[in-house]
Every structure is written in C-alpha cells, then in structure tokens.
Amino acid sequence: MIASAAGTGFGTDDLPFVLLVGSLVLLVAVAAVRLANRSGLPTLLIYLAIGVVLGEGGFGIDFSNDNLTQVLGYAALVLILIEGGLTTEWRSIRSSVAPALLLSTLGVLVSVGVVGALTHWLLDLGWSTSLLLGAIVSSTDAAAVFSVLRKVPLPYRLTGVLEAESGFNDAPVVLLVVALASEVVPGGEHHTILELAGTAVFELAGGALVGLLVGWVLGSLSQRIAPGSSGLFAIGVVAGAVFAYAAAATVHTSGFIATYLAALVLGNMNIPHRQAVRGFGQALGWLAQIGLFVLLGLLASPSRLADQLVPAIVVGFVLLLIARPASVLVSMTPFGFSWREQVFLSWAGLRGAVPVVLATVPLTLGASDTRWIFDLVFVLVIVFTLLQAPTLPFVAKRLGIDEQAHTVELEVENTPLTDLGADMLQVKVGPTSRLIGVRVYELRLPVGANVTLVVNGDEGYVPNERSVLRAGDQLLVVTKESVRGLAAQRIREVSAGGRLAGWRTDTGPDTEHAGTGHS
Structure with a gap:
C-alpha cells in the first residue's frame, strides 16, 4: 500500500492510509514545537x-x-x-x-x-x-x-x-x-x-x-x-x-x-x-x-x-x-x-x-x-x-547585545480588543535591566497604556501605581493601538536608562541597544 500511495496508482482505497500517515505526521509535528522551544532548536x-x-x-x-x-x-x-x-x-x-x-x-x-x-x-x-x-x-x-x-x-x-x-x-x-x-x-x-x-x-x-x-x-x-x-x-x-x-x-x-x-x-x-x-x-x-x-x-x-x-x-x-x-x-x-x-x-x-x-x-x-x-x-x-x-x-x-526588557506583541483573538482599537504587550524584565526597582508610575507610559498584570514565577498580582518591579517579572501591558509603539519604546528606554530616562540625555552605556523597535 505504501508503494501504491507513493506512486501514480493512487485511488480511494489508499486515501485512509494516506490520511492516517498525514494526520500522525501533523500531530507529531505540532507536539514537537514544545520540544523545539525548550531546546532553542x-x-x-x-x-x-x-x-x-x-x-x-x-x-x-x-x-x-x-x-x-x-x-x-x-x-x-x-x-x-x-x-x-x-x-x-x-x-x-x-x-x-x-x-x-x-x-x-x-x-x-x-x-x-x-x-x-x-x-x-x-x-x-x-x-x-x-x-x-x-x-x-x-x-x-x-x-x-x-x-x-x-x-x-x-x-x-x-x-x-x-x-x-x-x-x-x-x-x-x-x-x-x-x-x-x-x-x-x-x-x-x-x-x-x-x-x-x-x-x-x-x-x-x-x-x-x-x-x-x-x-x-x-x-x-x-x-x-x-x-x-x-x-x-x-x-x-x-x-x-x-x-x-x-x-x-x-x-x-x-x-x-x-x-x-x-x-x-x-x-x-x-x-x-x-x-x-x-x-x-x-x-x-x-x-x-x-x-x-x-x-x-x-x-x-x-x-x-x-x-x-x-x-x-x-x-x-x-x-x-x-x-x-x-x-x-x-x-x-x-x-x-x-x-x-x-x-x-x-x-x-x-x-x-x-x-x-x-x-x-x-x-x-x-x-x-x-x-x-x-x-x-x-x-x-x-x-x-x-x-x-x-x-x-x-x-x-x-x-553584550541582549536586551534586558524583551517586549513582544501578544496576538489575542478577542473581538472587543479589535473593536476598541487595543493591543497587548508582554514585557520580561531581565536580571540586569534598570527596570528593577522602578515603580509602575515611574514608567511614565503614554496615555492609553497601562500595566494590568505582573507575574513572577507562580505569583501574580494586579499592580497599582506604587508597585515595584523585580527581576524576572513578566508584565502584561494593555495599550491603545495608536500608542503601542510609544509604550514599547518607553519601556526599553527605562530598561536602559532607569527611572530618569527622558529627563536626562545620558542614559548609560546600554542606550545604543535600546532601539526604537516594534512591540
């Protein structure tokens, strides 16, 4: 049957076998993604x-x-x-x-x-x-x-x-x-x-x-x-x-x-x-x-x-x-x-x-x-x-070129978010990021963006303005589409220059790596 399925004499009798092999391959391939993510391969x-x-x-x-x-x-x-x-x-x-x-x-x-x-x-x-x-x-x-x-x-x-x-x-x-x-x-x-x-x-x-x-x-x-x-x-x-x-x-x-x-x-x-x-x-x-x-x-x-x-x-x-x-x-x-x-x-x-x-x-x-x-x-x-x-x-x-505040855009399949013109960002605070010790209000995010959840290990909480960020924190930021880029840029600036980023021109040696990239 393998020879028949792989050759030119394909017919309806071969269809169940081909679908069986194909579906198993896809299932194994999907399951393999987790292994690849863990190994970095x-x-x-x-x-x-x-x-x-x-x-x-x-x-x-x-x-x-x-x-x-x-x-x-x-x-x-x-x-x-x-x-x-x-x-x-x-x-x-x-x-x-x-x-x-x-x-x-x-x-x-x-x-x-x-x-x-x-x-x-x-x-x-x-x-x-x-x-x-x-x-x-x-x-x-x-x-x-x-x-x-x-x-x-x-x-x-x-x-x-x-x-x-x-x-x-x-x-x-x-x-x-x-x-x-x-x-x-x-x-x-x-x-x-x-x-x-x-x-x-x-x-x-x-x-x-x-x-x-x-x-x-x-x-x-x-x-x-x-x-x-x-x-x-x-x-x-x-x-x-x-x-x-x-x-x-x-x-x-x-x-x-x-x-x-x-x-x-x-x-x-x-x-x-x-x-x-x-x-x-x-x-x-x-x-x-x-x-x-x-x-x-x-x-x-x-x-x-x-x-x-x-x-x-x-x-x-x-x-x-x-x-x-x-x-x-x-x-x-x-x-x-x-x-x-x-x-x-x-x-x-x-x-x-x-x-x-x-x-x-x-x-x-x-x-x-x-x-x-x-x-x-x-x-x-x-x-x-x-x-x-x-x-x-x-x-x-x-x-020395890795970023200590890695920001990625979350694709949430949620119609209300689309209707509201909103997006979500996930930010991970690295061990040498200058976000560590910064209070939420000191981020000075643009109007229309806010930190709505902080997770560290098995712990999670809804922050207030005076909540202090720690190494390993993962932040969930909800933002209007119009200020998404500004919010991501601001977080990277604070990560590189600390809470005074924007108030002074010298933001430290990591400024060149802050960039103005995407969220």
Missing part, C-alpha cells in the same frame, strides 16, 4: 527527521521526484514568505531595510565568491561547481530566522536586519542559482556578468514594484470588499499575496520579492480582521514548513549522507567563519554597526529549507553527477543548525 530539524524516518531508510516510502520537490518547495516558500511579511512590523525593520538590502545583494555576491574560491581550492572542485555551491548555501532561511530570532531578546536593529534579509535574499539567490546551474548543464545557456547583473536588477525591481502595487491596492480596497467573516477575509488576503507572486513571475520578474512585499504592505495597513489574518497566515506558514521539511527528509537518502559529512563541515565552516563575516563586514560597516553587532549577525545567518530546495535546481535542469550537492547541503543544514541556533542567546549575552 528550529523545528525544521525535527520535521526533517520525520521525513527521513518515513523514507527509504525507515518505513520505506520511496520518494525521489526532484521536479515535484522543487515545485512544492517553491510553493511552500511562497507561503512562508507570506507569513513572514504579514507578521513583520514595518517600524521594526524600517531603519534596517537599507542594510538588509545591501546584505541580500552585495553580501550574497561576497559570500558566493568566498565560498566558491575556497571550496575550489579545498575540495578541488571546478569553478562553475564551486560558485554554484556557494550560491546555493548563501541564502538565509526565513522559516529558521522567524522561528528562532523572535524568541531571542535582541535590539530591534539586529532582528530587523535579519528578518528583512531573510525575506529579501531568496529572490536574488534563486536568480543566481538558476543562472549558475545553467553553466554546469551540458549545452546549457551561458551568461556574461553584465547580462546577469542586468537581469537581476530588472527582475528584482520589477518584482518589488508588482508586490508593492498589489499590496497597496488590496489594502486600500480591503475596507470596502471585506466580508463579515474574518476567516473568509483572511483567505482573500493570502490569495492576494499569492497573486503577487504569480503576477510577477508571469511578467518574468521575481515572484519571491513580490509576494513578501505584498504581504508586508498588507500586514502593516489598517485592514479589517488583522489578528485573524495574521493567525491564518501563521497557520499556513507552519503547514508549509512541516510539509516542506518532511518532503525534503523523504528525498534524502541516509545511505548517501555519511559520504558528504566531511565536505559539508568544510563548506559550512568556510561559510560561517569566513564568507558570512566578510559579507556582513562589507554590508554593515557603512551603516555604523559595531563589531559586536557584526559578529552576532555573522553567527545568526541561519540556513534551512531554502538551500536544500535550491540544491534540487541542478538536478531538475539536467546537470549530471550533482546529486552529491543535495546530500552535502542537507548535511550542512543539519550540522550547522545544531551548532548555531541553540547558541544564539549565549552569543548575544557574551557580546
């Missing part, structure tokens, strides 16, 4: 493991369709980018867009060049193959970045760069991988550097224009066309972002940048049912991640992976210790990022599904003897995700 590792267990090395499901993997992979990436765009606050990345764009373009080229040159020398590969491998592994992964970094208490300047980079860099990397893969295909199309540069500029600019236009038009019309059902409206918003991808790709521009920007615009406009739209986008994003990573795990063959362990470690360390720092140095120095911030940005370049999906491109184009690239990239993603992701909080703390 991206869920992608667990989902890849599920796919490997179901595949030829485990339960014996035979899946080796590279073309189908690439098509479904692209579709999943579209949904993941939509989720990223819908849930990214523009004010949190506004100051980071320029450096993120440079890191996603010039930084990618630097990374590809360094990895290509060193793998050509260390692994004795041809120049075309070395550069292709460098392009495949150069893209950071939106799913990994969104799932890990939003839990690390970082200045919004850094999270803004990393989130925007992961949303932007898929588009140029896909163009580069396809062009370089053509170079290694017998009889493939060859391009000069000027041709590649011109094509890239046209496709990226055209895709950005399509995405911004689609997002603005749909957002402007949303008040007039929105149905009463929040679920139905959420479907329409996601469909609009998918339309941006399709429209951009149809006119031979970048669909990935179009869909991300369309979702970003829609997610930051005053559209109806905003929380429902975000929730639906997140659900689709999770479903896409689970399906994509399990599919990639199915495609991998454990018997081949061991042969690529050493080459994968060599390429991974070249990428992590030389190529990524070089791309960050070139891209971030003009914007005044300190060496500590640049070190963290270098370490936080997480890889995930995108490189593994792109590793199928040479295979689908007909390049011979390139199966090893998929195996190498698969191993690289696993090994270096295990190395980088769990250590991000430690690295941030050692570099």
